[in-house]
Amino acid sequence: MEKKLAMVIDSFACIDCKACQAACKEANKIPVGKWRNWIKSPDVEAAARKGGRMLFQPGNCMQCEKPTCVEACPTGATYKDASDGTVKINRELCIGCGQCLPACPYGARYRHPELRVADKCDFCAERRAAGLEPACVSTCPNKARVFGDLNDSRSDVRQLLKKGNFVQVVNKESNTDPHIYYLGDPGVKDWPVKAQMPSAFAFWKNMAGPAMKAFVGLSAVGVGAMLVKQFIMPNDAPEDKDKGGDEHE
Amino acid sequence: MMRPKIKIKEGMNMSNRMIKRHDQGAILIHWFNAICWFFLLATGLGLIENPALQPLGQWWPNLMKDIFGGGAILLKAHWIVGIVWAGVWLLFLLVGIVRYTLPFLKQIMTYTIPRDIQWMVKKNMQMTMGYKMMAKLVKPFGWDGKIPDQGFYNAGQKAAAAGMISGAVVIVITGVIMLISKVYLNPDQTPLVQWSITIHYIAAAVTFGILLIHIYMAAISREERPAFISMFTGEVPEEYARHHHKLWYEKVES
DSSP states (O other): OOOOOEEEETTTTOOOOOOHHEEEEEEETOOOTTOOOEEEEHHHHHHHHHOOOOOEEEOOOOSSSSHHHHHHHHSSSSOOOOTTTOOOOOOOTTOOOHHHHOOOOOOEEEEOOOTSSOOOOOOOHHHHTTTOOOHHHHTTTTOOEEEEETTTTTTTHHHHHHOOOOOOBBBBBBBBOSSEEEEEEOOOOOOOOOOOOHHHHHHHIIIIIIHHHHHHHHHHHHHHHHHHHHHHHHOOOOOOHHHTOTOOO | OOOOOOOOOOTTSGGEEEEOOOHHHHHHHHHHHHHHHHHHHHHHTTTOOOTTOOOSOHHHHHHHHHHSHHHHHHHHHHHHHHHHHHHHHHHHHHHHHIIIIIIHHHHOOOOOHHHHHHHHHHHHHHHHHHHHHHOOOHHGGGGOOOOOOSSSSHHHHHHHHHHHHHHHHHHHHHHHHHHHHTOOGGGGGHHHHHHHHHHHHHHHHHHHHHHHHHHIIIIIIIHHHHHHHHHHSSSEEEHHHHHHHHHHHHHOOO
């Protein structure tokens, strides 16, 4: 049966220790200065107003149901894998154009400095193939991160979501239906960043695409008209004038 | 270049005499270009997986990826043939600069404006409506029903050549930018790659639009059939040359 892999993150259990980030870097050999996962920095001012309680929001690629990064990829190098619901990158097909980077509202993607292709969290595909949980999940000392299959009714994630007291952190204008669900209070719930389609992509989609279809279509119609004329109309060329070679000799 | 002038009997045996129009180098590069172009067009369209951008529908990228065994190989095939296509062309244009490149550029860039405009208008009307209708329609503008004489290339061929050459230059430049994206370019240079993808598509589409007309004229239309055959044999019948490229014919025969 098809899987739908997801994470349930208990914000109250997170202590901002960054162990998940370190484990991810180690497990996936993430280049210096880049991260596949994060714990969003707490807003101290807001925390102070709420009585001093710090709120943490651990995250990574949310393997969205409606991934805007996939929408921005021209070649299909970034795609949603139907077998496990994760968003994958075919590095061989990716040409490193970077259009998917701003298309992710969560900033989950970066361009790999050496490979020069898009890179992001894949729920530790290598570790899962070896029967392990994602590195960030295994390493979390407070078990704030829980990983599993939403299509499996006995999975931990399904059990945790049963009560319905979870939130998805989404931008209202570009709701991608992310597969990270937060228990407790993740702080910011209305995600402030909207998915951005790069201007070159938008220009192709909205202007160049229809214009080129019209241009090639017009050309085809013109050629078609000539073809029809060739078949239904007799050749009425005034050939006789030239044939004798009188005036052109 | 000088050839003996042959006396031709009126109306008789004229079509038997052939005039050299293309040499073997020109014929070879033409068919090399044609084969590469169709391969690159098919594979290039196959690489547009995004449904918002794909002009033919998803069946095309699916078909291409099935034939090639996946997007990665499809992309590599597009790259390799693209590099070979551009490389062979570059070599041809450099080695043949005196024999082919400069004479060709001179031919396609020499416009005789009033004559060529009149040709464009009349020829298009004649091709779609016939001679009689064309003659009737242009009469109010003070033009007769005669299609103006043309040189080695007619005005349509010159315009098509200019369009297709510009298209090819843009395709090669944007293609190279996309190719080096994964090798040299940094994240702050990716907007260049993004616009290259879009412009690559536009240039290919414009060229293809022109190509449709080129293919119709050469391979399908009745009138230009001898020109199509000459792309294999190198020769056109004298009557065709005189009728369709009179200024060139007169130059060759003088």
